[in-house]
Amino acid sequence: MSYINNLKTFVRVYELGSMSAAARDQRVSAAVASARIGELEKHLGTRLFSRTTRSLQPTEQGGIFYKGARRILEAIEEAETAIADAARNPRGSLHVAAPLGIGKRLVAPLIPDFRARYPNVDIRLRLSDRRLDLTAEALDLAFFLGTPEESSLRIRPIAECPRLLCASPAYVARRGMPRNGRELVEGGHDCLLLRFPGAQEFVWTLSTPEGPRRFEVGGAYESDDGDVLTGWALAGHGIILKPRFEVAAHLEAGRLVPVATETPPFDVTLALLYPHKRLQDPKARVFIDFMVRACRAELAAGGG
Template sequence: MAYLTNLRMFVRVYELGSMSAAARDQRCSPAVASARIAELERHLGLRLFNRTTRTLRPTEAGRTFYDGAREVLEAVSAAEARVREDADALRGTVFAAAPLGLGRRVVAPAIPAFRAEFPDVHVRLRLTDRVVDMATEGLDLALHLGPLADSDLKVRAIADCPRSLVAAPDYVARRGMPADGEALVRDGHDCLMLRFPGAQEFRWTLRTPNGPRAFAVQGPVESDDGDVLTGWALDGLGVALKPDFEVADHLAAGRLVRVAEATPPDPVPLACLSPARASADPRVHVFAERMIAACRAGVAVGAPS
């Protein structure tokens, strides 16, 4: 097992580009991580990384060895998955991430039932509306709401989540009911934007009779937390673009109303992402299955009829 442990450390150092980051990922000290790489290099009789005080770069041999090492670890994970058919055999920790709204409303409430079924599987759940870097953050699984960039991650489509433009009734009474995206821009409606540091000009892509069109909306406030935007919309600060499952209760109770319904936003795809190294792990696979089922049930609410 020591050799496999060293292989796992090598793969994480290679992927993260940092001995200290890989040590954190593998729950050990940087000294232990360095010792494992040194032991692997002695076994192979060659250097896998060129190190300086500030940089760590794979050698040509390291780049070649990485592909084979990852294949070995994936094969071991797959073999373990085949023999762990009994739920009692599932143990360890799953590191997962989800968007804030989805995590609070759907994923977190599903964790107690999962833990009751698999008490030896621990869950470390991170909630953020930012796009996570799974390799850097050492995640086994991420629930992703939005378009996907090309990657080597394993992707499982979950659902297309309906979305709406919403505002509080008092905002509409004060500013008027925008009929469409054109009115949002023309009449200077306050739009509540989900934006992160470094984001450029913000646009909402809405469906028009002539096809999708990006509208350069503006507003006085913005946040990187989708639930903050919902709160601001409820307070009458402006118009928010929200997945329906996040605002279904508010719409049903009349605390929010749909606006600009002539040009609605397209549904947003929800997917489950896993690195290849994690997707074959039985505890990750079972956790993903339970969360995907919970998400499919949880996001299928609040869609306009």
């Protein structure tokens, strides 16, 4: 910014015809103002003012340079005003991804509230339980449950979400109530499995009195769509591992019940992921701030 400050000081010296007056205008000392003019003259290789003990007059080169410097400062002022306006009234499109359960139950219902506040920002929401590559798929932001593998992305944590294992009362009546992960595995319970690309085995890490333990689980039902798994669980086909907020309504209505409560799964982090550069985008910045606040409020209100 030193060169810009030098230009500002030069313009005010030219317009006010006085080094001391320009210094007061710029809220610096006369020595600093004089040094700034000296730096400009050294950089340009020419005198911008003719100085005597009683007067200060712009040179011919100073007059030429003033016109250009004035245009530069006006352009900077216009650009800064445009940025400030964009921050107050952002516009454009944001391509946002979210897992199905989070997207349907948490994110999508908040989009109209965001749009009411920022009507010039269009949201292109993609819902998928498969892992997405933000760069390859031209996404601006993505909601994420867990720990991302891509370290080059910025992470904005939203909340720690409790998870649980649950099944329908019909399934428990037919197959029995597993109290912990050991009974889950040894009892051959049907686990409803979320399939990710490249997954070789299904492991649920549960909290035991001895600490975290990995349980290899299996079952005849698997899908890359979490809502499909929930539907199978409601129909009595097996046990699912879910964030509590995704199945809260079913638990409250008694359509699902917690199982293996002695060894619950660990909480999972809900976060927003985005490339570093997106933080400089006003529409991305207001979306991130809005969603973090709104999602936290919704999760707190819903017991998630």
